[in-house]
Amino acid sequence: MDPECARLLPALCAVLADPRQPVADDTCLEKLLDWFKAVTEAGSSLLLLQENPCLVELLFHVLKPQDLSSRILSFALRLAGTFAAQENCFQYLQGELLPGLFGEHGPLGAAAWAAPTVRSGWIQGLRSLAQHPSALLFLADSGAVDTIFSLQGDPSLFVASAAGQLLVHVLDLAMRGPAKGHGRLQAQDWPACAQRIVCHLEDCLCSEAAPRVTQALHVLTTAFGHCHGLWTQGLWVQLSPLVARLLEKDPMPAPHALVELLLSVARSSVPSSNPGLWETAAQTLSRLSPMQAGPLAAGILKLQDCPQALRTQAFGVLLRPLACVLEATAQAPGTPGLLEGAAGDPMAVDMLPPSKSACVGLLCSTLAHLELLQPLPQRPSPWPQAPLLAAAVTILRFCNGSAAPSSEVGGRLCAMLVGCVRVQRAALDFLGVLSQGLGPRELVTQVFAVLLEYLMSPDSSPTVLKKAFQATLRWLLSSAVPPGCCDLEPRAQLVLRELLAVLQKRLCSPCWEVRDSGLEFLTQMTRRWGGQAGFRQTLLASEVPKLASQLLQDPESYVRASAVAAAGQLSSQGLLAAPSSPEHPAGPQKTPLEELLLVLTTDSEGFPRRAAMRVFTEWLRDGHMAVAEDRERFMARVLQAASGDLDWEVRVQGLELALIFLQQLLGARSPGAAPPGALAQALRALCRVQLFEFAFRSLFDCDRPVAQKSCDLLLFLRAKAAPSSSPQEAGDSPDVAPVEAALQRWRAGEQGQPLGELAPEAVLAVLRSMDLEALRDTLAESSDHVERSPQSLLQDVLAAVGVLGDNEADCY
């Protein structure tokens, strides 16, 4: 601990111990605890207490019956636990203090215990303290374990959950010692403390009260999830019969917690030694309702090693709701579906819940599970791509009312799903993911058909439309022939025509979200296929490019930003029509560059300006024709606009643009200095576009990312301009005084001062004289690094208490 903090510590302890001076800010106490934890982790706690007796005095003070706030009491409990984590310090505090704080005569028996924060502090204190064998003895002797048992049912969820975690921690601590030498122990050889906890868990598992069963299952889930000792295998051997018995009960208690436990055990080292687990899992799968079994099935399928039979069963459970959907529209019973076995089983087919909310929930969760499973290497094989596609399409058709149900279940499904946005979103996401695989030709045709239906439907909500656009894009991408080629296959080409007709209408939607999604879709399509003749032809034959450029004037800033991106992309590919609107039918037509510069200089919102900068950066990088015509003029205009922008992101983007320009002038790839001739030429160009003024000014920008970016830029330039490559003649020193004077003024915050004409030599000289590395290091520290020091924290706490009176006086 640094001396200044040590000096402030007694005053701090006095403030904390004084009930008349409440510490207003909870986060201060949390920060103090973090600090103490860091200090104790770095050195001896015992030494810390001996050197700072005020800390022990504070803890003793808490023991006295008085009107101390529950927050301070909780703080003291956690602080004591932090100190006592080291065994020698534990011994030091054990005599009176620890039993006083954590024993029956401490807060446990006092009125303060009613505050959840005190109970939570008590648990967290013990959690920190329980790190060594002495602590285990203390826990056993002080009766704390019983208290922890009772806190598992605490009305505060935080306290109850922390109590469960503490139990696991204590169990792990107890088992860790003996297990080290002996490997797997028999239950009767477990330490007394562990036996007590296990016994308690057994009681809970046998209890008729569902909350107690749930508590035990949660504790066990945490234990198998976090403890990796061999003893966990013994624990499962001991408790699995009780768990199996739970499965037989009707109704099954706490099914969700049971699923969590089984998955946690399955992910642990238990299955390697206890294959019986798989039987339990299989039994559970068959006993649970479809809604409850879904997470278990999905969890099993994500496991790396698991018996094939169980995987097959789990996959069957997961697919069953979709099989029902397919069956509900099957023209003939027994149509090859997802589940060959289940298709003819009326029980399996009629398993969809009768209520709308349950049915919707089941379908959404099933689709979400399958969506997560699809990209995994361990996903079931063979993957039923075709039936899954058919199921996704059918669900979407049920949702828009176009499915033709062939059974009573189908009729019910139709009534439940029609217009259901939740299912539509889930099914569209899933359909998008399925684009990763192939499908029979007629099914892919159906996919595009249903996607077009959704895109065309006036009833599609904006979020559904967005998902439909995303799924369409994915399917178009997957339709490239051969895979990876940028040409659209003939069928996709046909879809494209209809798609652009829809897009045309969507770009005129009164709902801004729809216009925005439409523009995003257009940008992505153009980026991907802008060079393809078929796409170009179809796009240019439509109104879409014209509409996109009209949307640069949209009243909604998000739409304008998307329009900027779209216009940028279209222009890059030479697809942008000259913008005109019915407002200004005969007005002078601007080039895309002029249009976007206008956005950059005049738009009142940040998003479109940022988008414009991104487009310019892309144009410069890709050598857009409008840029290549006169690159310096382009740079000068954009940098001038960006440097004066109020939005720091625009300024950062401006520096990014400047960096690319630099790299293009000096060669980004070649390491080391640039050839002198090229450097001189480049420097003159940089001066002409006034890049230095922007970069130097940005060094002192009040927004740190801007200053950092500028620093990186100047460092890059300096590296390229090695001393030997200086363009100046020996002995002819440039006049750097005006530049340095300007820099001084900017540093002082007088940003309005102009820099004036710059000579390349002066720039280089200034650049070399600056300690850019130091500046970079300073900027790399977070802006509050000074304020975050422990010393500052202590001062803050003290100051807050000291000036409390003044603050009150201010509140007139």
Next chain:
Amino acid sequence: MLDCGLDMTSTLNFLPLPLVQSPRLSNLPGWSLKDGNVFLDKELKECSGHVFVDSVPEFCLPETELIDLSTVDVILISNYHCMMALPYITEHTGFTGTVYATEPTVQIGRLLMEELVNFIERVPKAQSASLWKNKDIQRLLPSPLKDAVEVSTWRRCYTMQEVNSALSKIQLVGYSQKIELFGAVQVTPLSSGYALGSSNWIIQSHYEKVSYVSGSSLLTTHPQPMDQASLKNSDVLILTGLTQIPTANPDGMVGEFCSNLALTVRNGGNVLVPCYPSGVIYDLLECLYQYIDSAGLSSIPFYFISPVANSSLEFSQIFAEWLCHNKQTKVYLPEPPFPHAELIQTNKLKHYPSIHGDFSNDFRQPCVVFTGHPSLRFGDVVHFMELWGKSSLNTVIFTEPDFSYLEALAPYQPLAMKCIYCPIDTRLNFIQVSKLLKEVQPLHVVCPEQYTQPPPAQSHRVDLMVDCQPPAMSYRRAEVLALPFKRRYEKIEIMPELADSLVPMEIKPGISLATVSAVLHTKDNKHVLQPPPRPAQPTGGKKRKRASDDIPDCKVLKPLLSGSIPVDQFVQTLEKHGFSDIKVEDTAKGHIVLLQEAETLIQIEEDSTHIICDDDEVLRVRLRDLVLKFLQKF
């Protein structure tokens, strides 16, 4: 009579009435029978494979065969669309009753009728076709003429004089106003949220309540929101006027309308919106008010052409009390409740009575024109269809759900202009109906048969039907239905002085009884108990009966008895009074007490007691008095 709407779909069988001479329409070939017979070619014309009647359009009237309309006492009107047949009924059937409607309903209804009359009268057509209506001939005609029903009852449009006369029979009412009908029932209009002044009606007596739910809307549009709470506790709820396009969500349709409008105009095309002069047009104008700036259409002129355009736009602004809350508050700012006022002020929306006159001077393209009639058979819309139909740049957007747009377009084929169907029907859909019925819980629902089954074209859509418990009672055309309740009680008032004289006696906790002797006075279905006239005082010792004293005799009544006889105690009492050899037998209805010695039998049942003894009157009276001891008298 609940509502009297006019079926205007009959006009779809007629050729359009052009405002200016249309060579295309006047040169259409006459239709001839298969055998080449041309006797109908003056009446029927053929256009793109369809046959139309070349005559003044005619309308299909409400059913008149089933009931003699002169016997109808009252007509309740729900909204201005449901009164278009009123002149036919009030002027030609001998109707002498009263019509009840709210003020906006009458005013806007008048505008609709005025527009209709104007549309038809300003293009007089000398020719009147009736030959084709002959049943034998009609059978030979192609569909849909062949299948048209009751063509003989189709009538030409009424005159303005008839309209005025019909409207003069309307009694204006306000929401929640209770109107007594002959003392028999009370009727009350409630806001239905569908249109300005639109109402649902409660028809109730003291013990029965029937709700008539007609065109209603739960969406937030311009009218006052629907009053659902007052529909609760109905014995019967008659449900009509649901949305005609249950699969079209109005919000989506408005979006579709705006997108298509913008697309057309941006490409330099014109947009034609066939519409009624009131109703959805207010909401459309409001949407466009918000949309045109964002779509960059501020300089595009919007024209509203109707003989009643000006009145409609102005009326909408003055019916503040009938508007939704948001619009009502604007009035107090003060601001016009509808933004179309601003559109008019800024010259973005211009309105004209017809295409003649000022309009032709101001007309500028591309533009958007709102005009009637939605059937495309008469009104200024006919002119625009002829004018713009040839160019694919133009678009006609159908927003009114009353007419099939394909049938409406039939006489304009071949047509190059784009057609968009965006029916905006804000009336209740089936999901909303389900929620409404769950909320108001009527004992029985009565609705047209069509609502109780999915639409024929979408038989799998079981969500598109009324779903309630018990299942709705359905009716079809010309079916007579008995509503499932009986009038079992009537309310009777007691005059205060009579009530004063009553002496109630509590026979059970909370239940008191009193005997009443009174005169029941019934007039106009109201029943009143009045004190009986005092018996004439004997004057001068002479008893004289006068004619005016012809009143019911008020005899001194025997007291009424109540209570039950506890058999055990009764037997004990008998024994105390010297009866012996008593036997008690239980019967299905009570007990029989046998006094064997006295050869007497006392039969005690729930509502009667009989003492049967042989001519021993003294014994009977003794026993009777013993029985009476156990009973209360009043």
